[in-house]
Amino acid sequence: MTDAEFLVPPEDELLLIPGPTPVPRALRLAAARPLINHRGPKFTSMYRQIEAGLRPLFGTENGTILIFPASGTGVMESAIVNLFSPGDRVVVGVMGEFGHRFAEIARAFGLQVEELAVPWGTAITPELLRSYLASHDPASIAGVILTQNETSTGVTLDLATLGPQVKEFGLLLVVDAVSAFGGIPMQMDAWGVDVVVTASQKALMCPPGLGLVAVSQSAWAAVEKAKLPRYYWDFRAARKFGERGETPYTPAVSLWFALKEALALINATGLDATYASHRRRAAMVRAGLRALGLELLVKDERIASPTVTAVLVPAGVDGSKVLARLRDEKKVVAAGGQGQLKGKIWRFAHMGAIDEASLLRALNALEEILREEGYTTVPTGTAAKAAQEAAATAD
């Protein structure tokens, strides 16, 4: 996958919100193909190819991969209704808006939620999780729910350490990988993750509308035992149809075409190279923003997200005005903050098909506007130069 295949032409609007992300041309063309019968051999063959293509991204040999027409929130709900029973106690890691959302969904279904909350911009550490789990009776906990990449703050969890820790206590682990999947490694089998939920519109580069789930072999016992009502989301029905390469209800066929193309692009690049490219692009954005004198929300580089970066709106600068000027004058669409960070940060995504040239374009645009707003006097090209230097030295 070359930059040229990704490139957002300079005259086009550059979507740097953390999802949906720019959809490469090959995927858009794929989604425009004539439809096929979803109960016929062509669909079944595509089902098998997509399933095989997703396996390395989930990092699972034998987990069951299920695809629903849904947004990320839909598949978050699917995990709750398939794994738990009313009154079950779950521990939800809350590092920002999306951890908070998972807690709310669990509460909406009558679960008892214990929030393991940390200040926004920081991560749930292995020490914190261990001390929580060690001081509670594991038999009283039905599961642990974590957000791999907290999109509202740009923090990524160390699941390679946290996952095995949850397993040590014999607990079920559910992970929201919506803004991580395809940009940050996931190793379900190796890390002991039972259920991963994600969506099509972020690092997978597709339009929104597909909710993807992987269920480990050992999690099926919990699915059978769970008593919450479910119909559309029933993993058992999805698995049964999946065995013959179909879905229980009408799939979003056009989006499956796009997903198949996305997996081909990722495969052509290689998974390790894809993850390295995300780390490199993140390093570019962080360096560029720092060169402008801006303060990153996430201070600890080790937990800084490879897919999205949040930066504080500096004192004396009107954050909404800068976002509006970026959009209207430079066609660069970035995001503001959510929840308690509303009005306090800007967020720039660098996942999926957001190429390096586009990131330089965004940094140049931000630099120019911040200069005009009287915030900075750095020489033209300072942010882009720092970003290019960071790209050259990234791993």
Ligand SMILES: Cc1ncc(COP(=O)(O)O)c(C=O)c1O
């Ligand atoms: C980490 C995370 N979880 C869940 C969601 C919800 O996804 P959706 O908006 O597709 O429902 C998002 C969306 O940004 C997200 O970033």
